[in-house]
Amino acid sequence: MNSAWNRLFKHNKKEQQVLYEDIDMSFKDHELSSSLDFNIQTIKNTLGNSSDLIIREFSMGNPLLHKVSAIYINGLTDKVLTANSIIEKLMTDTRMIENNESWSPDQLGTYIREHILTTTHVEIVTDLKKLFSFLLSGQTIVLVDRCIQGFGCASQGGELRAISEPTSESSVRGPKESFTESLITNTSMIRRRIKSPNLWLETMKIGNLTQTDVGIMYVNGIVNDKLLKEVRERLDKIDVDEIQGSNTIEEWITDDKWTPWPTILITERPDVITGNLLEGRVAIFVDGTPIPLIVPATWNQFFQTAEDYYLRWSMSGFLRFIRLASFLITLLGQALFIAFISFHPELIPTPLLINLAAQRQAIPFPIIFEALLMELTFEVLREAGIRMPRPVGQAVSIVGALVLGEAAVSAGIVSSAMVIVVAATAIASFTIPHYTMTDSTRLLRFMMMLLASTFGLYGIGLGVIILVSHTVSLRSFGIPYLAPFAPFIPTDQKDAILRLPVPFMSKRPRLISQKKRKRKEAKSSLKEEKNMNDNEPKRD
Known part of the structure; x- marks a missing residue:
């Protein structure tokens, strides 16, 4: 019984190996055959005779002895362009018939490439690897019988998404267009x-x-x-x-x-x-x-937006300051609240401390458990709002947060102050422009909460030191991650935390561009124009 299974397994493995070798062979640098039928059969076998593979065969020449084929993938190719600029041109060309002579396949191929095909780009194809690369990129392949080369014609098309407004980086005064999949x-x-x-x-x-x-x-x-x-x-x-x-x-x-x-x-x-x-x-x-x-x-880029350069410099600087403050609230707000309540109540004003103590009298859980429960609940609501259909997702997130928060406070599971802190840190996280930085800050917030619940403010200080040390050691393609703060570059501070007016930002970042640091200033062009006007002869 075992030997039978082994023989069957070896047989299947051998069949798979032959199949993989056949697929690999089709993509190696093997030259095209002079037989059109063999080339077409090779293409069909390699693509598994797929239903979206379109092969149009016909004859041309004088007499009609030369078989020609146009091959393309349905959905990747502009069918109108292929029909009008390739197939129709090949089938209706009468200049060869007027010459009243028979051409060799190579002469016919040269004539097709130089006089018939009217696409913007035509490239000679001599091997199967290049043929499949062009074919699967949306080009139309033209093959001639008894000719050892084909032609790849630029005919990419198909259905593509139109240019629309950006979804994650909204704009008020700037351009309202975003990239597509093309x-x-x-x-x-x-x-x-x-x-x-x-x-x-x-x-x-x-x-x-x-x-x-x-x-x-x-x-x-x-x-x-x-x-x-x-x-x-x-x-x-x-x-x-x-x-x-x-x-x-x-x-x-x-x-x-x-x-x-x-x-x-x-x-x-x-x-x-x-x-x-x-x-x-x-x-x-x-x-x-x-x-x-x-x-x-660099780190500071994740707190800058394109909108900063469409607003006045004073307003953009204020918004950048708001984003950095919100980043600190998101990262340390919950941890500081836990540290003050658990280890350093003397730092809280007495009236506020009395209110907080009264709220926590009926709470049966430690404050770290209370904080983690609320944070994880909010993360679940956030994820549900993203994954659900857009009209329903926002309503579920808002209503769910209100209902769960109110119910948790009424049931004595969490305190009102904890709900306020969690809501404040969550709202602050939305002000960070790039969601990759937002996600990183959300993860690091849990680490800070655990350190605060274990060591208090000393744990938060230790976590900040470790985080800053790690951040300083990072590089992005050889550039220090905290540039222009570490190392400190005075000339690059014009567009770091605050943004000065554009005429004052005459130099590019020193560590990024080391070839042409100076931008062409508007002042110099104005001076040149003024000098030209002064040198013009005055009329009486």
Whole structure:
């Protein structure tokens, strides 16, 4: 019995091995065959004779001896463009018939590429690996019988999501558009904002199975060459089967994979990418993902928004101060409340201490259990509000919080002061612009609560020291994570915590851009214009 199972297992394993070898062989650098039927059968076998594989075969030439085939994937290709610029042109071309001569397959292939195909880009295909790369990218493949080369015609299309307003980074005065899942659409949105030949784009394919297009965009002459080299090397080292999105790229190329802080900035707004590119940073776009990556990223960037540069400098500075204060409330507010109640009641004013003690008389649980219960309840409500349908999610979150909070206080499970503290820290967390920083702060808040319940204010001080020491040690693509605070760079303080008026921010960040630090100032252009006007001859 066991021997029969072993023979069956070995037989199945051998069949799977042959199947995998056949699939791998189809993607190796094997040249196309001169037989059109063999090439078509190879394509069908490799793609499992998929129903979305469209193959249009016909004849052309004088006489009609040359078999031609147009092959594309339904849904990835613009069918109207393929029909009008490729198939119709091939079937209705009469110039060859007027010549009244028979051409060889190679002559026919050259004539098709140079005189018939009217797509914007046509590339010669000589091997199967290139053929499948073009075919699965949305291009139309043209093959000619007895010709050892084919042609990949640019015909990408299909249904794509239109450009819409950003959902996680709202705007009042700034542009109201966000990235989509199309790599070409996203890069074109940046080119509309930076109309310079120095805006360069490099593309590569990552993922052995997914073959995901990844683009590196930067401004030549401003970006640091060492930074650009580091980005290329880290992307080249990625050797995986699938790339699900920019989050996969982020986890592979990040400096410290165990830190709670985000060391790569993500955004869905083109103006944010534009501003960072002009400072010397590098943007990484991933096809199929509407959220590109920005490297390097520093800690203070996660408290800045694009809206800061559309408001007056005084108002934007005030809002940044509010965000930093809210960050401290989110991180330490609950921990300080626990430490004061449990270890340092003498620091609380006497009337307030009496009220708090009266509220806690009927509470049967320790204060740390009470705090953890409320925090976890709020996290559950937050997650439920996100996962539920949008019209229902917000109502459930608000009503659930009110009902549960009131019921918990009435039942004597938690105190009213605890509900107020939890609500205050939760509302403060919503003011942090980037949700990656918000998530990190929410996790670190629990660590601070445990330290406060164990050692009081000394535990909070110890946690802050450990956290600051860890943050100072971090780097993002060679740039200190706490720059421009550690190391302290006076010239970069103009756009750190506060933002000075734009004419005073004449220099790019020192550690980011080391080639062309000085921006062209408006004052110099005005002086040049004034000098030109003064040098003009005066009329009588």
